[in-house]
Amino acid sequence: MKPIRIFSITIILFLVCVSAAAQTLTLNVDASDAARNIVHTRITIPVRPGPMTLFYPKWIPGEHTPTGPIDDLVGLKLSAGGKTIPWRRDDVEMFAFHCEIPQGVSTLDVSFDDASQPESTASAKLARLKWNRLLVYPEGMTSDSISVKASLKLPTGWRLASALPVAGDNKQELQFKAVSLTELVDSPAIIGANLRDVPLTSNGIMHEMDIAADTTAALEMKPETLTGLKRIVQEAYALFGARHYRSYKFLVTLSDHGGSEGLEHHESSEDGVGEKAFSEELELLDFAELIGHEYAHSWNGKYRRPAGLATPDFEQPMRGELLWVYEGLTQYLGKVLPSRSGLWTADDFREAMASVAADMENQSGREWRPLVDTAVAVQLTYPSPRAWLNYRRRVDYYDEGSLVWLEADVLIRTRSNGKLSLDDFCKRFHGGQATGPMVKPYTFDDVVNTLNDVMPYDWRAFLNARINAVNPHAPIAGITDGGWKLVYTDKPNTEIRIADHTRKTVDLSFSIGVLLKEDGSVLDVNPNLAAFKAGVAPGMKILSVNGRTWSPDVLHEAIASAKDNRNPIELVVENGSFNETYKVNYHAGERYPHLERDERKPDVLGEVIKSRAK
Numbered sequence: 318m319k320p321i322r323i324f325s326i327t328i329i330l331f332l333v334c335v336s337a338a339a340q341t342l343t344l345n346v347d348a349s350d351a352a353r354n355i356v357h358t359r360i361t362i363p364v365r366p367g368p369m370t371l372f373y374p375k376w377i378p379g380e381h382t383p384t385g386p387i388d389d390l391v392g393l394k395l396s397a398g399g400k401t402i403p404w405r406r407d408d409v410e411m412f413a414f415h416c417e418i419p420q421g422v423s424t425l426d427v428s429f430d431d432a433s434q435p436e437s438t439a440s441a442k443l444a445r446l447k448w449n450r451l452l453v454y455p456e457g458m459t460s461d462s463i464s465v466k467a468s469l470k471l472p473t474g475w476r477l478a479s480a481l482p483v484a485g486d487n488k489q490e491l492q493f494k495a496v497s498l499t500e501l502v503d504s505p506a507i508i509g510a511n512l513r514d515v516p517l518t519s520n521g522i523m524h525e526m527d528i529a530a531d532t533t534a535a536l537e538m539k540p541e542t543l544t545g546l547k548r549i550v551q552e553a554y555a556l557f558g559a560r561h562y563r564s565y566k567f568l569v570t571l572s573d574h575g576g577s578e579g580l581e582h583h584e585s586s587e588d589g590v591g592e593k594a595f596s597e598e599l600e601l602l603d604f605a606e607l608i609g610h611e612y613a614h615s616w617n618g619k620y621r622r623p624a625g626l627a628t629p630d631f632e633q634p635m636r637g638e639l640l641w642v643y644e645g646l647t648q649y650l651g652k653v654l655p656s657r658s659g660l661w662t663a664d665d666f667r668e669a670m671a672s673v674a675a676d677m678e679n680q681s682g683r684e685w686r687p688l689v690d691t692a693v694a695v696q697l698t699y700p701s702p703r704a705w706l707n708y709r710r711r712v713d714y715y716d717e718g719s720l721v722w723l724e725a726d727v728l729i730r731t732r733s734n735g736k737l738s739l740d741d742f743c744k745r746f747h748g749g750q751a752t753g754p755m756v757k758p759y760t761f762d763d764v765v766n767t768l769n770d771v772m773p774y775d776w777r778a779f780l781n782a783r784i785n786a787v788n789p790h791a792p793i794a795g796i797t798d799g800g801w802k803l804v805y806t807d808k809p810n811t812e813i814r815i816a817d818h819t820r821k822t823v824d825l826s827f828s829i830g831v832l833l834k835e836d837g838s839v840l841d842v843n844p845n846l847a848a849f850k851a852g853v854a855p856g857m858k859i860l861s862v863n864g865r866t867w868s869p870d871v872l873h874e875a876i877a878s879a880k881d882n883r884n885p886i887e888l889v890v891e892n893g894s895f896n897e898t899y900k901v902n903y904h905a906g907e908r909y910p911h912l913e914r915d916e917r918k919p920d921v922l923g924e925v926i927k928s929r930a931k
């Protein structure tokens with residue numbers, strides 16, 4: 318998945334007084350007000366008289382943290398036979414609601430609204446519907462043991478796409494087949510006024526991209542983009558050698574107001590990007606990586622899942638220690654697959670790996686925090702604020718994880734003289750027999766053992782040194798042993814241009830050591846570099862540069878021209894209600910990372926991204 322928010326909690330186990338009779342829930346969702354960021358829901362639950370606790374999904378698969386948006390649950394009402402039943406939220410577990418089912422009652426009706434934040438899940442023309450936001454269930458039951466029969470009312474003229482099987486379509490109300498609560502939550506929907514289905518395979522297992530957009534113009538895709546998307550399906554199959562889904566749908570939303578998203582599922586992915594993702598060059602590159610990443614998760618994350626993340630319900634806490642496999646390997650494959658498919662060029666791949674390597678090397682927090690702690694502490698690192706992020710370290714198990722897997726790939730290729738690669742690991746670990754959606758949990762030992770099956774090596778020591786130890790330097794041997802050097806020039810890096818374009822930032826991390834908003838606000842600093850040493854800190858705002866009013870270009874020019882003289886760059890900076898002048902002593906010019914060919918070694922990186930599909 319991609320980043321979002323929320324905080325951590327204390328977990329309390331309750332006495333479960335749940336009726337064993339509760340098996341099939343009925344879920345009636347009315348999304349006719351989705352464009353106003355409110356969705357109405359009604360759940361019917363079989364019950365027995367006595368105390369009962371209802372639970373709102375808290376630990377959401379793929380999010381690895383207690384991110385169920387409980388604060389968006391409003392208007393909660395419980396009733397039976399037309400009579401109101403009082404409820405009380407648990408004093409400690411905010412996601413649990415206690416009630417007393419009266420004698421003679423066998424069915425409980427629950428209704429509430431999902432009031433989402435504007436610009437998060439819906440725009441005026443489309444919405445992403447996540448079933449976990451729209452239901453409560455009897456606490457203490459596993460999600461496999463609960464069956465849910467859902468229906469959905471759409472806004473007039475809107476259509477739906479989802480991996481959830483549809484049983485019938487009665488005017489504006491869709492009826493779905495009954496599925497387990499696990500499958501339901503794993504099968505979200507996109508709905509919209511402008512919806513286009515794009516088949517990606519013509520025979521065999523169905524693969525489809527379903528696209529909802531704010532305008533019909535945004536749905537237009539270049540022929541070479543469609544060819545690349547079709548090829549990514551083939552390349553993934555060539556990589557893993559088997560699939561673990563019955564069919565697959567990429568559920569894409571294109572909107573500058575419907576929020577961004579990237580969330581994996583067994584048989585679909587939610588891919589929420591900007592309205593111009595198909596037409597703007599940088600956004601299309603970003604989109605290709607998102608698609609590659611979320612699709613690879615169907616194997617690495619959904620089918621094979623760390624034991625600590627394979628929980629039986631939405632109440633048990635998840636353990637993130639192996640996220641450098643779950644997300645790190647996926648982050649690597651999310652760059653490899655678009656490159657093998659032609660959606661990225663070889664240069665795009667190298668620019669991305671250069672950016673990742675430089676970024677990880679540049680994290681001052683690596684002097685205190687081992688990579689594994691960014692994963693173990695995912696409840697903290699995922700919603701971490703931007704200020705002092707360079708010093709904190711954020712979710713580095715993604716990017717540094719991808720460097721570790723690149724290094725493993727290059728090591729296997731080099732030591733086997735090109736006969737073996739990480740593809741062989743993926744085939745053994747994630748492929749095997751084709752199955753429908755299922756979870757096969759794994760441990761650290763399983764990862765080590767499968768790597769050893771591919772190529773005997775001290776993989777335990779290899780991984781321990783990179784994952785569990787504090788390392789002042791980033792693991793970039795995959796690049797240097799792969800025939801390339803990490804260099805810095807004044808030419809902007811493609812990946813950094815993408816990030817600046819989509820975040821509306823000015824990334825000067827590798828020169829004066831700051832990340833700025835386009836208005837000059839300081840988002841973060843590197844405590845080892847020149848801007849911080851001059852006095853700059855997160856939360857300040859640059860007002861002027863060498864006497865000229867702030868603009869990104871004025872600062873770029875000042876950094877470039879400081880290379881030719883000994884004068885400091887003078888910044889007037891606002892700190893609360895005070896203005897200060899800081900002198901930044903920096904004379905190395907603009908600096909952006911790139912990879913430069915090392916002719917002494919074979920180009921293994923070039924081998925990594927060669928097409929494998931027939």
Ligand SMILES: [Zn+2]
Binds near residue numbers: 319610614647
């Ligand atoms: Zn992910």
